[in-house]
Amino acid sequence: MxxxxxTCGLDAAIAVMGGKWKGLILFSLGEGPLRFGELRRAVAGISERMLILQLREMETSGLVHREVHHQVPPKVEYSLTEFGRSLNAAMAPLGEWGETxxxxxEAIS
Incomplete structure (x- = not known):
């Protein structure tokens, strides 16, 4: 990126959230911060490796914040940044269209 x-704003938005998993991760984090295991359970079908890769990309692009709580055992939470929340809000109508x-x-897929 x-x-x-x-070429246009839509092109830029799709580049930021492109791929199979990012939209589902954004949607899951829209409810609030989640630990890695909680997020993996929330995004059905994603492998541990793929979730790690997607979260790293989303953190690099500024969509997700990773917070490490220094305690025993270590606790890491992921949450949406303001940038991520704004993308999530923009995707909500698209999700509603998909539900409708x-x-x-499914018939054409």
Whole structure:
């Protein structure tokens, strides 16, 4: 994404949240901070490795904040940044559209 020229705002938004998992991770974190295991259970079907990779990318792009609580045992929580919350809000109407047209989408998939 760094140094890339975007053709429009939609192109830029899709580049930030592209991929199969980022939207589901954003949606799951929209309810509040989650620990890694909680997030993995919330995003059905994602492998541990893929969740780690996606969270790193999302942290680098400023969508997710990783907070380490120094305690025994160590506790790490993930939460949305303001940037991530704004993207989540922008995606909400798209999710509603998907719910409305789910049967039709499943029929063509």
């Amino acid at each position: 760094k140094g890339r020229t975007y 047209h789910l049967e039709r989408i």
